[in-house]
Structures are given as structure tokens and as C-alpha cells.
Amino acid sequence: xxxxxxxxxxxxLGTSASSSSSSPGSPAHGGGGGSRFEFQxxxxxxxxxxxxTCARLxxxxxxxxxxxxxxxxxxxxxQAPPPPLPEEDRMDLNPSFLGIALRSLLAIDxxxxxxxxxxxxxxxxxxxxxxxxxxxxxSGHGIPWLLGTLYCLSRSDSWAGREVLMNLLFALLLDVLLxxxxxxxxxxxxxxxxxxxxxVTLSVDKYSFPSGHATxxxxxxxxxxxxxxxxxxxxxxxxxxxFILGLSRVMLGRHNVTDVAFGFFQGYMQYSxxxxxxxSPHNAPVLFVLWNQQ
Ligand SMILES: CC(C)=CCC/C(C)=C/CC/C(C)=C/COP(=O)(O)O
Numbered sequence: 001x002x003x004x005x006x007x008x009x010x011x012x013l014g015t016s017a018s019s020s021s022s023s024p025g026s027p028a029h030g031g032g033g034g035s036r037f038e039f040q041x042x043x044x045x046x047x048x049x050x051x052x053t054c055a056r057l058x059x060x061x062x063x064x065x066x067x068x069x070x071x072x073x074x075x076x077x078x079q080a081p082p083p084p085l086p087e088e089d090r091m092d093l094n095p096s097f098l099g100i101a102l103r104s105l106l107a108i109d110x111x112x113x114x115x116x117x118x119x120x121x122x123x124x125x126x127x128x129x130x131x132x133x134x135x136x137x138x139s140g141h142g143i144p145w146l147l148g149t150l151y152c153l154s155r156s157d158s159w160a161g162r163e164v165l166m167n168l169l170f171a172l173l174l175d176v177l178l179x180x181x182x183x184x185x186x187x188x189x190x191x192x193x194x195x196x197x198x199x200v201t202l203s204v205d206k207y208s209f210p211s212g213h214a215t216x217x218x219x220x221x222x223x224x225x226x227x228x229x230x231x232x233x234x235x236x237x238x239x240x241x242x243f244i245l246g247l248s249r250v251m252l253g254r255h256n257v258t259d260v261a262f263g264f265f266q267g268y269m270q271y272s273x274x275x276x277x278x279x280s281p282h283n284a285p286v287l288f289v290l291w292n293q294q
Contacts, residue, residue, distance in 0.1 A: 105258070113191055113256040120193040120253025133248045140213040140245045143200055145220065146172050153291065163280055164227050166287060171219055171274040176202075178270065179215050179263075183207040194253040211255045214263025215270065217242035222271040 118126035119133050138144060149172060153165045180202060188209035190196070198205065205212070221242040225235060246264060249255040255263075281288045 109256050109258045110191075113250055114193065116247075116250045116257070117191065117193050117253035119248075119251045120191075121195060124253075126251070130252070133252050136245055136248045137213065137252065137254075138199060139241070140217050141199060142172065142176055142212065142216065145216065146176075159281065159288075162288065162291065166291065167274060167279050168220075168223060170277075170279060171223055171270065172216070174274065175212070175215055175219055175267065175270055178266070179210060179212040180204045182210055182266070183212075186210075188256075188259070191253050191256055198254070208255050209259045209262065210266050211246070211249050211259045211263035213249055214246045214255075214260040215267035217245045218264045218267025219270045219274075220267075222268060223274070226271075226275070 118124055119130040121127060122130060124130075146169070149165055149169045153162065153169065156162045156165055183204040184207070186209045187207050190206065190208040194208075196206070221238045224230070224238050230238070242264075246260045249260050250257055279287060
């Protein structure tokens with residue numbers, strides 16, 4: 001039987017406050033004890049379900065959904081135990097510590113990203129630095145890295161060099177694939193203050209989580225530090241490049257801080273995958289022989 005519509009206190013529409021108290025029972029079944037159930041649903045969520053439809057209706061009438069109302073009248077020891085709320089409503093009523101922490105982190109993230117987005121437009125406070133930031137953006141873009149690696153591969157005349165470059169190519173392709181996959185899954189929009197004027201993008205690049213530039217910066221810099229013999233100042237420069245590239249993503253307004261932070265983490269882990277699956281003439285002879293025939 002369809003449940004009657006109710007006013008904000010949980011009473012069926014068309015009944016007065018006094019008439020509701022005279023008919024005990026489930027509010028979903030037209031009784032006037034709606035407030036009793038609303039209160040009990042907060043205290044007990046593990047009692048057996050009598051009628052899931054009723055439980056859902058009570059949940060939608062609960063104080064969480066009617067903020068500001070928390071009536072306590074009508075509860076008595078002889079009343080039947082209330083049915084449990086659906087899982088999602090219970091989470092609403094008892095927000096977990098993790099939920100609060102995540103929401104706070106998100107709020108801080110948005111606030112900080114907006115504050116740091118000082119080059120988001122020409123008229124922004126650091127708008128004059130924007131061209132420099134966009135140059136940095138190209139230095140971490142996938143296309144120059146992929147083309148550069150292919151070019152070096154074609155020029156390489158040593159097996160050792162070819163092996164390293166082949167793995168760098170594999171790392172870059174894996175990065176493009178994983179970032180696209182995650183962006184498509186998470187679908188977090190870029191910050192509202194971002195101008196979508198990036199150099200060559202894929203369709204998933206309308207999304208911002210994680211930052212592809214940050215993953216590439218972390219991946220490539222870890223790769224270089226592990227496979228190139230460089231003097232200390234150059235090693236420092238590589239790390240600085242990665243860090244500034246990540247920061248520039250937020251300053252340009254392209255990303256929120258968490259997109260970049262996670263991007264760094266993802267890129268770092270991606271290198272571990274590449275290292276674990278390291279391609280060599282021993283485990284992937286076909287690749288190397290094929291390349292040699294080019
Ligand atoms: C092999 C293949 C499909 C390469 C595509 C390379 C390409 C167009 C990468 C996109 C690079 C890009 C614009 C990433 C976005 O970086 P965010 O830091 O803005 O996420």
C-alpha cells in the first residue's frame with residue numbers, strides 16, 4: 001500500500017499534531033509515531049528488517065534529511081524494535097572519521113590550489129610568468145619525451161644504450177596508459193580557474209586526477225637517476241625539474257595539489273614496475289632483434 005505523504009514532522013499530510021499522537025505505529029504505514037522511529041533509527045541500526053520499504057521511507061524522513069528537526073516524543077519501551085537503515089543512510093548519520101578527514105583534506109586541497117594558481121591566466125597576479133610555466137609544461141609533455149626517446153633509439157649504436165632506451169619507451173607508454181585509465185575512472189574535473197589551452201591532449205585530459213606531467217616527472221627523473229651516470233649538480237637539477245614541473249601544474253591552474261601529489265607517487269611506483277619488468281635481450285629478444293632490423 002502506498003505510504004501517505006508527510007509534513008516536516010513526519011506526520012501524514014492532512015492530520016493535525018494532536019491526531020498523530022493517538023495512532024501509534026510505523027509512520028510509513030500511516031501511524032502517527034514517525035518521530036519515535038526517527039529517534040530510534042539513530043540509536044539502533046542493527047535490529048531485524050520488518051519491511052525494507054518502510055526502512056527506506058523512514059531514512060528519507062530522518063533528521064539528517066530534515067535538518068533542524070529532532071523530535072523525541074512518543075517513544076516507549078513497548079514499541080517494536082526499529083528496522084535498520086540502509087547502509088548509505090547509516091553512513092550519513094554516523095560520518096566516519098575517515099569521511100570527515102577526507103572531506104577536510106578535499107576542502108584544504110581546493111583552497112590551497114586556488115591560492116597557488118597564480119599563473120592561471122594572463123591577468124592573474126603572476127600572469128607574466130605564465131609563458132615560462134608553459135615552457136615547463138612542454139618539457140614534461142608526453143609527445144617530446146616519446147619522440148625524443150624514439151629518435152635516440154634510432155641513433156643508438158650500443159646494446160646497452162638500446163636496452164635503456166627501450167625500457168624508457170616502455171615506461172613512457174605505460175605511463176600514458178595508466179594515467180589515461182585512472183583519469184577515465186576518477187573523472188575529476190580540472191579546477192574551474194584553468195584555461196584549457198594545453199599543447200596536444202588526449203580526450204581524458206579534460207580530467208585532472210592524476211597529473212600526467214607529475215607522473216612523468218617522477219617516473220623519468222627516477223629512471224634517469226638510476227640509469228645515467230650524472231654529476232651531483234645534474235642529479236639535483238633533475239629532481240628540481242620534477243618538483244618545479246609539479247608545482248607549475250598547480251600554478252597554471254591545471255591541477256589541484258592532490259592531483260600532483262598523487263601523480264608523483266604514481267610515477268614513482270611506475271618506475272618500480274618498469275624496473276621489475278626490465279626488458280633485456282634475454283627476456284624480450286624479439287623486441288631487440290626487431291629493432292635491430294629497422
Ligand atoms: C602513444 C600516445 C597515445 C601518446 C599520447 C601522448 C600524449 C598526447 C600525451 C598527453 C600528455 C598530456 C597533455 C598530459 C596531461 O597532463 P596533465 O598534467 O595535465 O594531466
